[in-house]
Every structure is written in structure tokens, then in C-alpha cells.
Amino acid sequence: MPPSTLFEKVWQAHEVVPETADTPAVLYIDLHLVHEVTSPQAFSALRALKLPVRRPERTLATMDHSTPTASDQVFGRVPIKVDAAARQVRQLEQNAAEFGVELFGLRDARRGIVHVISPELGASRPGMTIVCGDSHTSTHGAFGALAFGIGSTEVGHVLATQCLLQRKPKTFAVNVEGRLPAGVTAKDLILAIIGRIGVSGGTGHVVEYRGEGIRALSMEERMTVCNMSIEAGARAGMIAPDETTFEYLKGRPRAPAGRDWEAAVQRWTLLESDAGAVFDRSIDIDGGAIEPMITYGTNPGMVVPITAAIPDCAGDAVAGKALGYMGFHGGDAMLGKPVNTVFIGSCTNGRLTDLQAAATVLKGRKVAPGVHLLIVPGSQQIKRDAEAAGLADIFKTAGADWRESGCSMCLGMNGDTVAAGQYSLSTSNRNFEGRQGAGARTLLASPLTAAASAVRGRITDPRELL
Amino acid sequence: MQPLRKVSSRTVVLPFTHIDTDQIIPARFLTTTTREGLGRQLFSDWRYRADGTPDPDFPLNRPEAQGCEVLVAGRNFGCGSSREHAPWALLDYGIRAVISTEIADIFRGNALKNGLLPVTVDESIAAWLLAHPGAAVTVDLENACVVLPTGVSAAFEIESFARHCLLHGIDQLGYLRGKLPEIERYESTHAGF
Numbered sequence: 338m339p340p341s342t343l344f345e346k347v348w349q350a351h352e353v354v355p356e357t358a359d360t361p362a363v364l365y366i367d368l369h370l371v372h373e374v375t376s377p378q379a380f381s382a383l384r385a386l387k388l389p390v391r392r393p394e395r396t397l398a399t400m401d402h403s404t405p406t407a408s409d410q411v412f413g414r415v416p417i418k419v420d421a422a423a424r425q426v427r428q429l430e431q432n433a434a435e436f437g438v439e440l441f442g443l444r445d446a447r448r449g450i451v452h453v454i455s456p457e458l459g460a461s462r463p464g465m466t467i468v469c470g471d472s473h474t475s476t477h478g479a480f481g482a483l484a485f486g487i488g489s490t491e492v493g494h495v496l497a498t499q500c501l502l503q504r505k506p507k508t509f510a511v512n513v514e515g516r517l518p519a520g521v522t523a524k525d526l527i528l529a530i531i532g533r534i535g536v537s538g539g540t541g542h543v544v545e546y547r548g549e550g551i552r553a554l555s556m557e558e559r560m561t562v563c564n565m566s567i568e569a570g571a572r573a574g575m576i577a578p579d580e581t582t583f584e585y586l587k588g589r590p591r592a593p594a595g596r597d598w599e600a601a602v603q604r605w606t607l608l609e610s611d612a613g614a615v616f617d618r619s620i621d622i623d624g625g626a627i628e629p630m631i632t633y634g635t636n637p638g639m640v641v642p643i644t645a646a647i648p649d650c651a652g653d654a655v656a657g658k659a660l661g662y663m664g665f666h667g668g669d670a671m672l673g674k675p676v677n678t679v680f681i682g683s684c685t686n687g688r689l690t691d692l693q694a695a696a697t698v699l700k701g702r703k704v705a706p707g708v709h710l711l712i713v714p715g716s717q718q719i720k721r722d723a724e725a726a727g728l729a730d731i732f733k734t735a736g737a738d739w740r741e742s743g744c745s746m747c748l749g750m751n752g753d754t755v756a757a758g759q760y761s762l763s764t765s766n767r768n769f770e771g772r773q774g775a776g777a778r779t780l781l782a783s784p785l786t787a788a789a790s791a792v793r794g795r796i797t798d799p800r801e802l803l
Numbered sequence: 804m805q806p807l808r809k810v811s812s813r814t815v816v817l818p819f820t821h822i823d824t825d826q827i828i829p830a831r832f833l834t835t836t837t838r839e840g841l842g843r844q845l846f847s848d849w850r851y852r853a854d855g856t857p858d859p860d861f862p863l864n865r866p867e868a869q870g871c872e873v874l875v876a877g878r879n880f881g882c883g884s885s886r887e888h889a890p891w892a893l894l895d896y897g898i899r900a901v902i903s904t905e906i907a908d909i910f911r912g913n914a915l916k917n918g919l920l921p922v923t924v925d926e927s928i929a930a931w932l933l934a935h936p937g938a939a940v941t942v943d944l945e946n947a948c949v950v951l952p953t954g955v956s957a958a959f960e961i962e963s964f965a966r967h968c969l970l971h972g973i974d975q976l977g978y979l980r981g982k983l984p985e986i987e988r989y990e991s992t993h994a995g996f
Contacts, residue, residue, distance in 0.1 A: 350996065353989040354982060360964050363982050367995055375886065377836035386976075403834050421834030428836050464996025472885040472909060488887035488913035489838075490975075498979050500986055504962060536821055537879040537905055570882060572908055604996055636821050636882075655820050655877065748830040757853070769825040769883060771848045 340611035342508050343577050344543045347483040347608070351466045353500055361502040367465040369495045370451045371398040371438065373429040374750075375470030379492035380432040390436040392499040397460060398433050399441040400426055401450045402471075403751050406713050406740035410752075411443060418752045436496075449716020449742040452476040452684040456560065457718055459589025463578035463605040468495060473684045473766065474573075475566040479559035480586075481578035481608045483543070486567065506572045507617035509542035510610075513550030515625030520800035522694065523558035524686055524764065524783035526550070527565040528630035528640045530622060536638040539571025542618065545610060546576050550624030556585040557690040564685045565766050568637040577609035629799055631671050632768045632781040634659035639768075643786060643798050646670050662770055663778050664758075671796050677759040679710045679791040680773070681784050683747040686764035687715030689722050691784040696728045698788035698802050704736035705794030711738045711753065713745040737791075749774040762790045806972040807918050809943045810899040812872035815862055816936040817846075822876050823883035824910065828892040830884075841888055842895030863896075867937050872899040875932045879903070881910025881921075890914040900942040902949065904929045915965040916975060922949060928957040944969060 341349075348364070356362040369392075376398070383390070390396055403422035409415045417423035426443055433440035441448040448454070452473050455461045463481035468474060470492040477484035487501065494501055511530055517523075531538075544566050546559075554562065559576050566574030583602050586592045593601045628642035639659060641647065649667035650656035660666060665674075681687075681695050692714065704710045712732050714720040720742055723729050732739050746753040747765035749772065755761040757776025764787050768779040782790070785799035792802065832844040850861050857864045874893070880903040881889060890913050893901070900920035911921045920942055924932070931951065932938065941950040944966060948956045968975055 347996075350993070353985050358963065359967070361962070363979065363985065365986070365989055365993070374833050378838050378887070381837070382976075402830075419834065425834050425836060462996065470885055470887075472883065474885075486885035486909055488885055488890075488909065488916065490887060490913065490916040494976055494979055497976060498983065498986060499990075500979060500982070502964070502975060502979055536882055537907070540879070540905065540908055567883075567909075570879065570907060601996075608996070636823065638821075654818075658819065748825075750830040750833055767823075767825065767883065769823045771829055772825050775829070775831075775848050776853075 340613040342610040342614045342616060343481060343545055343575055343608055344483060344508050347464055347466065348505060350464065356505055361504045364501050364503045365466060366468050366495050366499055366501060367395060368455070368460060368467045369396045370455055370467065370469035370474070371396060371492070372402055372451050372469070372471065373400040373425045374402040375489045376432065376492055377425065377428050378489045379496055380436065382493040383436070383496055388497045390438055390496045393437045393439070395499060396438045396496070397455065398429060398438050399448055399451050399454060400429055400443055402744045402748065404443060404743045405752050406743045406745045408741055411741045422751060446717050449718065450684045450687060450744055452564065453687060453715035453719065456480070457716055459586050459592030462586060462592065463582060463608050468501065472567040473564050475571070476560050476564040476684055478563040478566065478573050478575040479556060480582055481575060481605065483573055483575065485573040507542045509539060509544045509571065510616040510619035511544055511546050512548040512619060512621045513546065513624045514548045514621060515550055515623045516553045517550065517624050517627060520785060520803050521627050521629055522783040522785060523554055523561040525627055525630040526624060527562045528632070528637065528781065529627045531565065531569045531637050532630070532640040533622065534569050534620065536568060536636045537570040539566060539569040542571050544569070544571045544574045545616070546574060550622070551576055552579065555690060556581060557688045560688070561685055565637065568766055578605045629783060629786050631786060631796065633663065633665055633671060635662055635768055635770050637766065637768060637781060641671060643671055643796065672798060674796045675760060675794060676708060676762045676780070676790050676796060678755050678761040679708060679787050680746040680761060680763040680765065681787050682713030682715065682745050683765035684715065685766045686784050687713060687719070689719050691764065692719070692723050692728050695784045695788040696731045698785060698792065698799060699735040699737070700731050702735055702792045704791045708791055708794050709738065710736065710791040711740065711746055713740045714742045716742045746773055748772060749777070762787050762796065804918060804972045804974055807969045808945050809941055810872055810920060811941040812899070813937045813939050814873045814875045814932060815868040815871040816875045816933055817862055818877055818933050820877035821879045821882055824881060824886050824889040825883055827881070827889040828886065833886060833888055838891045840895060841892035842897070845892040845896045862936065870897070872897055873902060873940055873942060874898045874900070875902045877903065877933070878905045880906050882907040885909045887913045890917045890919045894919050902929070902932060915962065915969070918969060920944060922959045924949060924957050924959055
């Protein structure tokens with residue numbers, strides 16, 4: 338056997354029918370995650386064809402995108418403010434009941450953002466194929482799974498057959514040598530990588546993040562990195578499983594236990610790219626040279642170290658349009674620019690360690706007057722954990738708005754939005770025009786930078802407050 | 804699905820790179836539970852002013868753009884989310900083909916499954932198309948080429964199976980269900996990781 342990459346091992350193990358020049362591979366899907374926004378049309382397609390969900394035990398549904406984060410709305414004390422969102426929630430409840438799919442409903446203690454709850458349960462594991470009608474499915478690649486986003490038609494294909502028709506992507510090694518310095522997070526690392534390769538640099542490829550800088554990351558940090566693979570255009574991002582992975586998974590509700598656990602770890606240990614495996618493309622990144630990063634434009638590739646100035650883009654009409662939207666100018670320093678809203682949460686940075694990082698900055702400090710700091714845990718479990726650990730008290734004492742879990746302000750479709758023209762420093766993944774609300778101006782950064790900037794009311798280097 | 808062989812139309816040009824799916828159809832319109840009727844919200848934040856009236860300067864709103872079925876855009880069209888609402892909105896509006904130098908992976912897959920042709924051309928063809936809004940072009944799926952009014956014919960790559968399905972109106976789910984014996988055999992012999 339020639340040496341092969343992690344991706345090739347997982348791909349090959351799931352080929353029901355290999356691809357040919359004329360036909361794509363039939364790829365088996367181990368776990369299908371479903372949410373309320375991209376599934377209604379897929380369930381309707383099954384209903385029209387009188388087809389059942391073929392493997393309901395491999396299907397897990399939750400609601401996160403359009404759900405409110407205000408406790409009163411979540412727990413039914415007042416109606417859900419966005420009517421259409423309420424209909425979508427009811428639709429998923431009906432579809433799950435009709436097709437026999439397990440659903441973590443609106444008031445379920447296990448509910449949360451789809452890419453947060455599956456790892457939390459131990460349902461996302463090494464070597465699996467995982468899909469969801471959501472581009473940030475790449476998150477689960479942190480476990481050494483092949484995980485990618487699909488459209489609603491493909492959601493229907495997986496519901497009906499547990500398989501997808503896929504062409505084999507190319508492979509791309511991102512080698513991170515050197516550990517991240519203090520005050521620099523996994524979010525800064527992935528923003529730096531996207532800044533380097535560009536928002537379409539990964540198109541057609543599955544990225545494998547490798548090297549000492551990656552091995553040193555916790556599972557939560559690895560999820561942050563893999564989560565934003567799609568922002569570089571990549572089909573998926575993967576990290577080979579190791580002791581950090583096994584330690585995270587051990588004892589989780591859906592992880593194997595007892596003798597099954599030992600056998601699983603033996604299999605998972607084989608899931609790494611062989612020495613001499615060839616990638617279609619590779620780059621090297623010096624993790625030790627990375628600084629806190631922040632975006633200044635309208636895609637995640639328009640990013641600079643927080644201490645830097647906005648690049649001069651005279652003559653570049655597209656960059657000029659982005660800066661015009663943001664109200665910025667080439668040559669402006671990023672530090673010191675005012676912020677109106679700060680959002681800490683999302684499938685990128687809504688996990689417990691992200692909240693702990695924010696709390697290290699917010700403890701004993703206050704949010705600057707006039708700034709709205711919204712902190713939204715990635716799951717109800719994280720909410721309970723953060724409350725038990727005293728983090729929620731630190732947030733509330735600082736003047737933050739502490740909510741129920743959901744996608745919230747990452748995308749303006751659940752009532753949590755940023756007003757037109759306002760600056761939002763956000764730990765989410767997309768700074769596209771209008772992403773957080775029509776006319777909203779988004780700056781992407783880490784939870785540390787978000788918390789520090791909330792305290793000062795201006796873009797702040799978190800290293801000044803650590 | 805109806806067979807699709809070619810699209811002949813004047814072009815409408817959006818000369819921006821990295822047009823993401825949040826521009827094609829903003830998230831606040833994703834609360835629908837059907838796939839119909841999204842054309843009205845296509846490019847909503849660019850097409851309409853704050854008071855809801857059409858912005859006359861936006862290319863799709865110009866009189867000469869009415870009825871155009873081919874959209875020409877800058878590099879990396881359709882990046883961002885997996886929302887299939889993006890091709891649904893384009894098709895509902897009347898767009899049948901999108902031409903760019905690069906088209907994002909998930910958008911491309913979603914477009915092909917709905918009969919919207921994603922066409923990637925080289926820099927020189929793209930530059931000509933971007934500079935000539937309203938050009939009468941033919942996107943010929945059978946021969947996998949774009950024919951410009953200058954007579955130039957530019958080949959484009961398209962995944963062979965998707966092309967076959969579009970040309971013959973074949974439903975991919977039907978094909979996939981035809982593989983159920985192989986899928987069952989796989990399930991009985993593979994324990995997985």
C-alpha cells in the first residue's frame with residue numbers, strides 16, 4: 338500500500354462504490370446532523386416520494402439557527418418574536434416525529450448549536466463521515482472525521498439513502514510549526530491562515546492541519562480552526578486524532594465505553610497521514626509569529642494583525658467597495674476604532690473554553706458605557722457549566738447580556754441583530770455585508786479581543802488586559 | 804427534472820469578487836419552509852434601498868437587464884454558506900447560468916442539482932464578459948462551451964455525471980436509490996471506525 342493521507346483513509350473506508358470518469362463515488366455517511374433551516378425542503382421531498390428516513394439512528398436533529406436566545410421566548414412565557422422562525426421550529430418538530438428522527442427540541446436540556454452539541458455528546462468521532470446542511474460542519478474534522486456542509490437536496494439524499502454522490506477532493510496540508518504565543522488563540526491562527534491563502538485558497542481541497550502548533554491545541558481550539566476551513570473555501574478541514582482527542586471523548590454519553598473504548602482507540606490511532614504521504618498542496622505557517630488578528634473588510638480574508646493598519650488599496654475597486662461599506666480607509670490603524678456591539682458566541686467560539694477566556698478579561702471589569710456585550714453559550718450544557726463555574730456571574734456583573742444557546746447574532750435571522758451602520762466586534766465566522774443585520778459592520782476576532790474591546794469600547798489588543 | 808441543453812441570453816454583470824451567499828439571499832429570508840418564491844429577495848440588500856424601493860443603479864434593476872438569464876460575476880461566486888436557497892433564488896428570478904473564473908464548491912454542487920449552470924472560464928474570457936454587459940451569449944451544455952457574440956467559443960469544465968443528468972433530465976436521487984443493493988452490502992460488511 339502506498340502511503341496515504343488521513344483524508345484518503347477516511348474516504349476509502351466509506352466508498353460504497355468508487356468514482357469513475359463518468360460517475361461520482363457513492364460515499365457512506367455515518368452521522369447526519371439536521372437543523373430547522375435547511376431540512377424542511379428535504380423532508381418535503383421524501384414525503385412527496387413516500388420514502389422513509391433510511392437510517393434514523395444515524396440522524397440527529399436540533400434547532401439553533403432561527404431560534405430565539407431570550408429565555409422568555411425559549412421557554413414559552415412569551416411567543417417567539419419572529420413568526421416565520423416559530424413556524425420553522427414547529428415544522429422540524431412535526432418532521433422529526435413523522436420520520437422517527439431524534440430531536441433535541443427548543444426546551445431540551447441537550448439542545449444547542451448543531452456543531453457544538455454533537456462533539457459534546459461524543460457523537461462526532463474519529464474516522465467518521467459527518468454531514469449537515471450547514472457549511473460549518475467542517476468543525477467536526479477536529480476529531481479526524483471527514484465532515485462537510487451540503488445543500489438541502491443532498492440532505493434529502495442522505496435521509497433517503499444514508500449516502501451521497503461525491504467527487505474525491507484534493508488534499509492540502511497546512512503545517513503549523515511553533516506554538517501560539519500568550520494572548521494569541523486558535524481564532525487568530527485560523528484568521529491568519531485564511532489571510533495567507535485567501536477566501537478561495539482551499540476551493541476543491543480538504544485541508545489537514547498538522548504540526549506542533551496544531552498538536553498543542555485543545556479539542557475546543559481545534560474545532561475553532563476546522564470550523565473556519567470553509568471560510569478559506571475548503572471542502573473540509575481535518576486534524577489527526579491523538580491523546581488530546583481521546584481524552585476529550587472518553588466518558589462522553591455517546592462515545593464507546595469499556596472494551597469497546599479500548600478497541601476504538603486502537604483503530605483511531607491508525608488515523609494519521611502516513612510518513613511520505615503526498616498532498617496536492619501544502620504551506621507552512623509559523624505559529625509563534627502570529628499576533629491577535631482582526632478583520633477590516635467584508636470577507637474573512639480581509640484580515641490584519643490587530644496592531645497593524647488597514648492595507649492601502651487605492652485603485653482596487655472591490656477592496657474600495659468593502660472599505661466604503663465598513664466606513665474605513667486604507668492606512669487607518671485598527672486599534673482604537675470604536676465598537677457598538679460585541680458578540681461572544683457561535684459554532685466558532687461559543688464553547689466553554691471561549692467563555693472562560695472572555696471571563697479572564699471581564700473579571701472585575703465593566704463593559705464600556707454604550708456598548709452592548711451579548712454572550713451566547715453554544716449549548717444549554719455549556720450554559721449550565723458556565724453558570725456553575727461562576728462565569729455567568731462575572732459576565733452579568735460586567736454588564737453583559739447572558740442568553741440561552743443558539744446561533745444568535747452570527748447570522749441575523751433569529752431576532753438578534755446589529756443595527757445598520759453599527760460596528761460589531763464578533764467572535765463568529767463571517768463578516769459579509771449584512772450578515773449580522775442589514776447594514777451591520779462586522780469585525781471578526783477572538784473571544785479575548787472581543788472581551789477586551791467591550792471593556793474599552795474600542796478595538797483593543799487583549800494582551801494589554803491579560 | 805426537465806432536460807437542459809443550452810441557455811442563450813444577454814448577460815447581466817455583477818463586477819464584484821467573492822459574492823457570498825449572504826448577498827445572494829440574506830439569512831433573514833431563510834425562515835421559509837419551501838423552495839419557491841425566493842426570486843423577490845435575490846440580492847435583496849443590494850437591489851433595494853432602505854425604503855424598499857429598487858435601486859436604479861444596481862445592474863439587475865436596469866431596463867436592459869430585464870429578462871437576462873446569464874449572470875456574469877467576479878471570482879469566487881457563491882462562497883459562504885451551504886444554503887440551497889441561493890440557487891433557488893437565482894432560478895426563481897430567472898437566472899439559468901452563472902459565469903465566473905471561480906465558483907465556490909457547495910454553491911456549485913447545489914446549482915447543478917437544480918438546473919442552474921455554474922460555468923468557470925479563464926481570466927481573458929471573464930475579462931471580456933465583465934467589460935461587455937448585455938452581450939448575447941450561449942452556454943452550450945452539450946458541448947461544454949460558452950459562445951460569445953465575437954464568435955469566440957470557450958470550453959468550460961463541468962462534472963461529467965452532473966452534465967449527463969442535466970442533459971437527460973435524470974434525477975440524482977433516483978440514480979442513488981438504484982445503488983441500494985450496494986449500500987446494503989456495504990452496511991453489512993463495514994463496522995466503521
